[in-house]
Amino acid sequence: MLRLITPLFFIFAGVIYVVFTFNLPQAKIGDPNGPLYFPAVIGIFLLLMSIVYLFQEWKKRGEKMEKVRQLFTGRTPFLIIASLVLIFIYTFLFERIGFLYSTIIFLTGLLFVVNGRKQWIKNILIAVIFSFITWYSFAELLNVSLP
Structure with a gap:
């Protein structure tokens, strides 16, 4: 279960980022949605990669978390x-x-x-x-x- 905390956090952050992106004000000159495109692509990409990460960690949920333990050893x-x-x-x-x-x-x-x-x-x-x-x-x- 501990493995799923990070991907769930990034899914949550991605959803918030996308919601705030779609609340950006429209441009007054040129394409009104111009300021929206790049942040929306970044937010959607973050969301998709977080979902992929969640599935990868879901598959490993039964394995031991040796790499996390290594963070607290040595130097x-x-x-x-x-x-x-x-x-x-x-x-x-x-x-x-x-x-x-x-x-x-x-x-x-x-x-x-x-x-x-x-x-x-x-x-x-x-x-x-x-x-x-x-x-x-x-x-x-x-x-x-x-x-």
Whole structure:
């Protein structure tokens, strides 16, 4: 029964998403239903994939959930909690110090959690280079305003 919770949640989320999609206001220029098409396709796709997922999990309902148990063994709980803490810190810093610096801090912390301290040069280089390339691509090349 525990296996069915996730697909049922996504079916519920898909139904709510589709209902809200069909309540979007009509466009005043061009096709009145123009703003509806893309979100409707996404919502219907989410709903269909969730139903497929439900049937797949229904077939496996008698099997043991070994993969779920593996989430609570070894280093995995630490990785999950550390990632969540870093995501919270990232969201807190994002508006205060901007995209570039907060992303460097977030990626550096995440890479240290995953790779460890032995690869500190690699961790810092990847975080700085990736953050700078992402910032440059959006801010300079695409002209997207980042905080």
